[in-house]
Amino acid sequence: MCLAIPARITQIDAAGENALVAIGAVTKEISLALVNDAAVGDYVLVHVGYALNKLSEEEAEYTLRLIEEIGLFDEMQDTAILASEPPTGHQA
Amino acid sequence: MCLAIPARITQIDAAGENALVAIGAVTKEISLALVNDAAVGDYVLVHVGYALNKLSEEEAEYTLRLIEEIGLFDEMQDTAILASEPPTGHQA
Amino acid sequence: MTTDRRFPVRLDLKNGTVDMSHGSGGRAMAQLIAEVFQKYLNNELLAQGNDQALFMPPAGRLVMSTDGHVISPLFFPGGDIGSLAVHGTVNDVAMAGARPLYLAAGFILEEGFPLCELVRIVESMAHAANAAGVPIVTGDTKVVERGKGDGVFITTTGIGVVPDGIAISGDRARPGDAILVSGSMGDHGVAILSKRENLSFGTEIQSDSAALHDLVAAMIDVAPEIRCLRDPTRGGLATTLNELAHQSGVGMQIREQAIPVRPEVAAACELLGLDPLYVANEGKLVAICPAERAEALLSSMRAHPKGTASAIIGEVVEDELHFVQMETGFGGSRIVDWLAGEQLPRIC
Amino acid sequence: MTTDRRFPVRLDLKNGTVDMSHGSGGRAMAQLIAEVFQKYLNNELLAQGNDQALFMPPAGRLVMSTDGHVISPLFFPGGDIGSLAVHGTVNDVAMAGARPLYLAAGFILEEGFPLCELVRIVESMAHAANAAGVPIVTGDTKVVERGKGDGVFITTTGIGVVPDGIAISGDRARPGDAILVSGSMGDHGVAILSKRENLSFGTEIQSDSAALHDLVAAMIDVAPEIRCLRDPTRGGLATTLNELAHQSGVGMQIREQAIPVRPEVAAACELLGLDPLYVANEGKLVAICPAERAEALLSSMRAHPKGTASAIIGEVVEDELHFVQMETGFGGSRIVDWLAGEQLPRIC
Amino acid sequence: MKYIDEFRDPELARRLASAIAAEVDPSRDYRLMEFCGGHTHAIFRYGVQHLMPPNLRFIHGPGCPVCVLPMSRIDHAIALAVQHGVILCTYGDLMRVPASERRSLLKTKAEGADIRMVYSTQDVLRIARDNPSRQVVFFAIGFETTTPPTAVAIKVARAEGLQNFSVFCNHVLTPSALRTILATAGPDGVQLDGILGPSHVSTLIGSQPYAFVPREYGLPVVIAGFEPLDVMQSALMLVRQLNSGRREVENQYTRAVTEEGNRKAQALMAEVFKTRERFEWRGLGFLPHSALELADDYADLDAERRFPVTLGESREVKGCECPAILRGVKQPTDCKLFGTVCIPDNPMGSCMVSSEGACAAYWSYGRFREAPAPRTALS
């Protein structure tokens, strides 16, 4: 029910109301009625034909780095240093 | 469009509105709204689900006798006597 | 009943209805097949459980024929879409003089169709197939949304083997040949019409729906020279004769008074303004054979329970225009044309 | 064009529509058959013009299979209901290891269906049948009232001959056997979905609809020991494996990462919340063969243009519960159940 | 079937044929117009013309309600179904009648309009009761035979308070058409020696309305039943009138027709309908007082008022000779379209639609006249 997936905006119509988004090689027309300032190239979370929110690429990368480092940390056993810094604007 | 066929009334409903008629071994429910005094046993002309008129059996027999006699007349060449008398109430 | 581990809950065959999942390819469809189709149609080849049936055919030429069945109403006096779907294809196979071997059946079900009616239909198919000795060896089920179908459509395909020495085809009629029918015309169509909502009338007439392969076997036994066989279904006798006349490049001359028509059928046709020659049959055949074999053939047909009212109704003539002409019962003469337009929709 | 004396006026194939008279059995139906079906499907057996086709089969065991086609939309990327109706049945015949010989086709047309679309479909069938070398030798046409059908339904039935020494059946899988697929999963279903009004999305994905009998011929050449073949259509790979597991009384163990899925198909499935393992294919097959022949079989499949992306995806295991289990790409393990409910209505 | 089979007896037909052959004056023509399509149908189906001497010729009249309905009325009915989305109910005969732009009710239905064939006006009432949220329009057509059943339905609908029932009225009056035929007969029109008068129409209106024919036009009339022996006997009666110089209204169909007709039905029609100022007939043009519409008291059930439609100009098919055929001045074979583009499967004019239409009857039953005589291989 709450299925939503990340998609990249490839086109925005003149009125700024609808966008074409790409999920891999698949494209879909969605409504931008729920988001502000979406721009071509942005990633948004798509749910039942609407962009719910913009997706932060920096945060996504940061999360992945964290996970990778957890692994490294794990493998290095006792090393407690986290190399990754949270992106600016990282929020709770 | 003006297809109508002779059928014998076999049943009349309590209200006298509808009848079951028989055409040979086939039965059909029809409306009696257009005829007066129809009784079980009467022949009626059935058209688009309605009895249009009662059919005179006497007249029918008379017509057939006439035709038969025409033939006889023809075969007897010059005999001009018609044996059949019109039924009482023969009209037009 | 053994329980199938795949289906913890049995189908509700009393109150249940078909839904889209029964055509999904998934568990629900497998269950419908197991608890309805395989249960009633039950035979060795169907039990192979594959998407195809495998068998060793007898030696000889084969024929293959297919017919969709979309009749309305589904249940009618003298049969239902299930028995009709068996007879209709068995007959088309038999009309080559063939012995029918196997049937395949494809079902297109409408969402919401009551399972109890489906069971009645499949049971009836099973009964008809058993009676004919022609098992339904493979099948398919599709479901369409409500309003995209009409309860159930059944397409059956049959194969059969043609005995050596038999050459029956619609293009083999020759001037001088005799034209025979195996019984009264129009019973099926009139039985269907009697149940149509807007036309309904009372009659004892039953559809003549029947498998004719045994009659055909008896006929070719006596008269292997038979030239043409065809079952006068949609379009009736009139259209079938026109088809054969066209195919063989001949004309036909028939006698109205020789054509068997039941009085009830004649009466119903009067009531509805129809001509019995155009009304469908599902258990009758037209045969054309050399004139000198006509009487022998007629006797063999009359001796068979499905041909007791057989008659010689006319002869093949030369006619460049391929007209079917009829001496009317009244003493006149007229053309008997192909059926024009639709006389009776959804009769088979 | 020669004119047929029966039909003074040619059908209006550009602007005309199907009406009830085209299923009446009369002149209008004869004309539709002549000017559409016979014209495009044109072959010697069909030209016999009878209600059945007569032929001499090659020696050997035969298979027979039937499938109704009710797909919506009728035209889709990579095919249409016409080509699908040919491929669908050719494949079911081929899945016995058989060489398909002939097809029969039953059409159920909806009143009002544009004749120009019917012509497109019949042309496409003719093209697919010619390409496959499997002629449509007999047929049938019915017409149903508007709102009782959905444009056109096509039921095809095929027969084929099984080479000596081949024994392929869904009940022959044995623990230890290898499980192969002939290419990427889900292309057909995703192509159909992309054209559904409420779901439409943009994609280059085409239906994989194709006749696989030549691939099968190449496969049995190399590995006549193949145990099972099945085309994972409705219900997808997941359901087909469950069917085979049930039929053979075994379990299966597959590896998600070994199963070919195109990135576009994966993306569309994410968008719609679907699992590609349940999405239909119309030009792929699942094969099960003894483990020691798996690599040879795989090579032969990959060498064939319709099997370039073939893969070994798992093995048959002993399992009293007949579960299909999968090692997920993520590293976990889960059951792969039969399709429940209807994932994608009217996909074939 | 009683009172049907007897009137199709071949032996009696032979006798009647001999009598007619014996009685006709070989030096003159007997050009008899059978007014009704019912007669036309019987003549062709049973091969009656075949049994007549060469100088007795049946001329097909305008008495086919489907044939005389102008195209504009079919266009109007289509507009009702399409523009208002009503359930349009009609007798099956109308489905294939050509409308403008190669349309028909059948095609309109195939395209999705809700058009239903009914057998009886009682079916229409049932449909209206079963579909309270839909408007149901009865496309009423026919002569006086078919008019009273429409009147009954209208009265029932009123009594039941059926809000969703209305009638698109196309009932026409037989005597008016007959008068027009006769008024235009003569050197430029059809040449007639006598009239086979309407059969079932007369059961309703009686024989009296034809009195003007001998009186004003000096032609004999015999009201004739629809069975083939009826037609033959009536022909003989006309021959005898003509031979003896009588010019009267005679009644062959006495088993069903009286002088005054069905008074109950007449009263019903008078209550429910009123005469239109004028109405168009295919072939005959706009005829005054020749058709019915709903009486003022029932005007709310008039579909023409309830559902206004936008109509283009109706255009008859070029080359169709229906108008001349309906006036009796041409035969189907005089039409270039007959059997070339116009056949019952592809009718270009209304006369090729109804089995009572001259063109359809001629095509379906009569083409043997064009065929070479059959040669049997044995004979």
Add this chain to the structure above:
Amino acid sequence: MKYIDEFRDPELARRLASAIAAEVDPSRDYRLMEFCGGHTHAIFRYGVQHLMPPNLRFIHGPGCPVCVLPMSRIDHAIALAVQHGVILCTYGDLMRVPASERRSLLKTKAEGADIRMVYSTQDVLRIARDNPSRQVVFFAIGFETTTPPTAVAIKVARAEGLQNFSVFCNHVLTPSALRTILATAGPDGVQLDGILGPSHVSTLIGSQPYAFVPREYGLPVVIAGFEPLDVMQSALMLVRQLNSGRREVENQYTRAVTEEGNRKAQALMAEVFKTRERFEWRGLGFLPHSALELADDYADLDAERRFPVTLGESREVKGCECPAILRGVKQPTDCKLFGTVCIPDNPMGSCMVSSEGACAAYWSYGRFREAPAPRTALS
């Protein structure tokens, strides 16, 4: 697919699994409620539980909108479709949910009601525009994720003046359900050590609304994405909070969730909806201020007001343990109907319908736990 595939990486999963295994305190339990069905689905589909140490157990929460909808609301929707003949539009998940008397929307559709699956509220608007003579009702359901699209449709319908569009509103509020779970947790209820907080709901409402959880109930919360690595990382974050004695709201799903959420969508919801006094949740009973209805300004678009219905008493299936499962106090296998009469093809309760329901996920993906370990013939 970017930002999807990366979060399903098996190598990273292995690393996370090792880290969790290394960090859990073997002497205690980690009973983590994954609030959302999206989490449940991921856990089963990817086999996440498999990768956890035995003392870390996921407990399925009530965060499946289909699961928590009480039967009476499905009955109500069916009544709308049947009693008013409307076009009822709904998301596909709802079609098979059991209603009273073994009915469902699917069966009702099969019986002829006009019930249509839609992918988006934009489809509903299109259907309404395309069918001006029909009433179109959107059966709206969902948590805060799915609510804003309904709000947009309502505003568009108002702006366009669509007279035939209305909404049967069943949107519910996540924090209210969470509060109820926690209020009843403890010795008699579910025993929990931490919460995997909603994923996409939180993109809308932000992380702030969960502050009451640590504050009032002393439990840690980690807002967790729906990909399997998200779930695993969040589990690790909860383990760490628990091990270190912290009780905070943390956000694992930072790529989509901020503290304040989507202000634009929140404003829209606030304009179009108002909070209901109370609303029934399956399993949780009537919860105060737990659901939305249309605000007074939009009350004319409220299908409940526009189309009054007659409803019988709704009766849950006897034996169905959905309520207890939704509260986290029972597992699917505790239900006697599980896998006997209740399977996804024949769901007896809502938890067997949605692929996010615990019973459905457990049946479809998890039955291997019941199967004997597979023995391959080769190994």
